[in-house]
Amino acid sequence: MTVLLAPETTADAATIIRDAASSGTKLRLAGGGTRLCPGADDEMPVLSVRALTGIVAYNPAEMVMTAKAGTPLAEVEAALEANGQMLPFEPMDHRPLLGTAGEPTIGGVFAANVSGPRRLVAGAARDSLLGVTFLNGVGEEVKAGGRVMKNVTGLDLVKLMAGSRGTLGLLSEVTFRVLPVPRAVETVVIAGLDDAHAAAAMATAMSLSVEVSGAAHLPFIVAGRFSLGAGHEGSATVLRIEGLPHSVPARAEKLVEALKSFGPVSRLGADESKVLWCEIRDALPYAANRDKALWRISVAPTAGHQLMGAMRLQAAADSFFDWQGGLIWLQMEASVEADFLRRAIGHLGGGHATLVRASSAQRYGVPAFEPPAPGVAALNARIVAKFDPSGVFVGGGNV
Amino acid sequence: MSGAIGFLEPRADVLARRKMIIDDLAELLPRDGLIAEPRRLVPYETDGFISYRRLPLAVALPRNTAEVAAVMKYCHRYGVPVVPRGAGTSLSGGAIPQEDAVVLCLSAMTRILELDYANRTATVEAGVTNLSISDAAGPAGYFYAPDPSSQLACTIGGNIGMNSGGAHCLKYGVTTNNLLGVKMVLVDGSVIDIGGKHLDSAGLDLLGLVCGSEGQLGIVTEATVRLIAKPEGARPVLFGFDTSEEAGACVADIIGSGIIPVAIEFMDKPAIEICEAFAHAGYPLDVGALLIVEVEGSDADMAAQLEAIVTIARRHGVKVVRESQSAMEAAAIWKGRKSAFGATGRIADYICMDGTVPLGQLPYVLKRTGEIVAHYGLRVANVFHAGDGNMHPLILYNANDPQDAANAEAAGMDILKLCVEAGGCLTGEHGVGIEKRDLMNHQYAKVDLDQQMAVRAAFDPGWLLNPSKVFPLEGRSNA
Structure with a gap:
C-alpha cells in the first residue's frame, strides 16, 4: 500500500524532504496522482502537493494568475472562465486514458508540461509558465522567474522545472500567463485523405494567413470513434479556426477554398468543435481498451505519417495525429515494439516516444521515456544532482 | 561612466602564457581565423554597452562547429576564459571581453542551412x-x-x-x-x-x-x-494622449478587454520629439504620450479590432487617432520607433534601462521614474513595449561630465530597484550582462541565486564561460 504524504504547508513539506534526505528514504512527487503510471512501484512513498491549495493572485487585466501547486485544475479553469479567460495550452486530462481517479492539479500540469492541440501555435505549458516556487532535494524553498511576461533576469529555471516530472523539486506555487477565450470557433473537415495527403493538406493550411489553432488527422481506423457529426465517412483531417465572431467564418471560408482540391470539405460549428477537440486533446478513443499499450510520439510534423507507414508494416497499430502530424497517439494491438519505433524516429530526423500506458509485462525492459544521447544524459544527471544531491526524488512515475 | 562595475581579476597564469595560447589557437583555425594584434582587437573591446571596454587576449573567428569545438577544448584544457560574441550589439555588456579571455566570435558562421516550409522551420x-x-x-x-x-x-x-x-x-x-x-x-x-x-x-x-x-x-x-x-495585413495606428498616465491606463484596459494586438509601443513626449526629428514619421507633437498599436489579419479583422481599441482609447481621453493609410506610412511609423535609441544617441549620451513591471503598475512606475531622474537633475525619455510591461527609460546625460555620468548610473539603478519593488524584474530582454549583475541580489534571495549558480556549475564548474557576467562577483559558489 502506498504511503501518501500530503503536507498542508511548504514548511511541513520541506521537513519531510529533509528527513527523507537524512534517512536515505526516496520520495515520489505528485499532484493529484492522475498521471501516475498505474503499477509503477507502489511501495514508494508519495509526497503530494494536493493539500497546498488556493489561488493566490489573479488580475484578469494583467492576464496572469498565481496559484498554489495543489490547486485543482478545475478550480483554476472555473476562475478563468468566469473572466472569459483560459489556459492557452489546453492541458489534457489523463484520467480516461490511464483509468486514474482524483483531481488533476495545476502544479501537476506544469510539472509534466501537459499541452493539448493549441500547443501547435500557442506554445506548451512551459511557454505560459512565468514563475515558480519549489522545494529542492535538500528542502530549500527556491523562487525562479516572476509574474511578468518578459523576464530574462538570470538563468531560466522556470522552463527547466516545467516538464521535470518530479525529478528536480516539488513545485509549491506557480505563476502563469492566461489568454482570452476565443469568442467563436469552427472546424474545417476534409474527408477521406490518406495519411500522406493529410500531411500535405495540413501543411497547406498552416502556410495560409488564416491562423489555424488546431490541425489533426484522424485516420479511417479511428475516425469513427470521434464525434465528427452524422454522415461523416472515412478519415477526417480537421482544422480549427478561432477568434472574433465575424472573422472566424471568413477565415474558414478561405481555408475551405484553399483545401477543396484535396477532398470533400465540410464545416463543424462551435458546439461540435468543442466536443471534437476535447476528444482529440484527451486521445479519448484510446480510453476504451486500457489493456493495450499506448505511445505518445513527438516528431517533425511531416515525419508523422512516414513513421506510421513504417510502423504499420511492422505491427498491428491504431493511431491518430495532432499538431499538424507531429504528435502521434499510437495504440499497439500486441507487443510495444519499442526498439523498432525509436530507431525509426531516429531515421526520420529525430523526436521522441513516451510509453504512456502499458502492462507491467509490456513495460519490462522498455524505458518509458526516450533514452537521451550519452552527452545529454550525462548533463541531465549533473543537473539533477544540483537540485537533489542525495537522490531523494524518484522520477519516471508520471507521464 | 563612473566605471563602477568590476570585472574578475585576469588569471595571471593565462596572461603569462599569452603567446603560447595565441600560437596554439592559430593552429586550430583557418588563416585569418585568429586576431591577436592589439590594434585589430579594438573593435572587440566593447559591445552596445559602450561605457565599459576591455581588450581580449585574442579573438577567434571559427567557420564551423568543429572549429568552435576545437577552440573550446583547448581553452578548457588550459583554463582560458571564453567570451562568446555574435554581432556585439548587447546593451548590457554581455559580449564585453576581459584581458585573459578569448572572444569566440561567431560572425563568420552565416549560412542558412535549411528552410523547411512544410514543417515551418x-x-x-x-x-x-x-x-x-x-x-x-x-x-x-x-x-x-x-x-x-x-x-x-x-x-x-x-x-x-x-x-x-x-x-x-x-x-x-x-x-x-x-x-x-x-x-x-x-x-x-x-x-x-x-x-x-x-x-x-x-x-x-x-x-x-x-x-x-x-x-x-x-x-x-x-x-x-x-x-x-505572414499575416494578410498589418496596420499600426497612432494614439496620442495628454499624459503618460492616461496612455498607461489605456494599455492595461486594452489587454484586459481580451484583445491582444501584435504590438503596443509607448513613447512619452521627449521620446516623440527625438524620434520625429530623426525619422519624420508624422508623430503628433502636441501630445504628452503616444501609443503605437499594431493589429493584423484581414481588412475586416483589423477594422473590428481597431474599432474596439478606439472605443477603449476614447474612455481614456485620447486626443489624436491616426491610422496609417499606406505601407509607406506604416513603415515610417515603425522606423521612428525602431530608431529611437539611435536617434536619442544623436542628441545626448544615454543609458537605457530594461525593467519589466506588471501592467497595472505602469502609470505608477512611469511617474516615479520621472521623479527619480529629476532628483538626479537629469532628463528621461520613455520608449518601450507597453503591452508586456517592458520599460525602456532612456536617461540622458553628458558623458564628458563625470558627475553627470555617475548620477545617470545611480538613477538607472534606482529605477531598476523600483521595477523589482513594483513586482517586476530587472531586465525584460537586454539581459543581465555586467550592467545589472550587481543588482541580482535585489531580485533574488541567496538561495535562489545559489540554485542558479549550481545549475551553471553542471555545465561549467570552472567559471570559464563569460565569467564576469550575470552573477555578482561576491558570494559565487560552485555548489
Missing part, C-alpha cells in the same frame, strides 16, 4: 542575422517573429544567448517561444544536439535553460527556429 548557423531569416523566408510567405530593434545587425546566436524580444512579441512570444532546437558546444569541447523540428522536449527542457543563459552554459553554433505564415 529554419535551421541556421549562429552568426546569421535575425532579419536575414525573415528576408530568406519572406518570398515563400513566412517570417521569424522575434524582432529586436537591432535585428538588422544582431545574430540569432546572440538572440538565443539573451532570449531577445522585440516589439511584436506581445502576440508571438520572445526567442525562447520560437526556438525548436540548437547544436551546442559544451565547455569541454563536446557537442550536443537539443531539440529539433519536433515541438516538445524529451526529458528536461535543456533548450529552455540554454535560451537566455548569456553564454554561461555553452556556445550555440546552430539553431532551428519556428517560422510563421
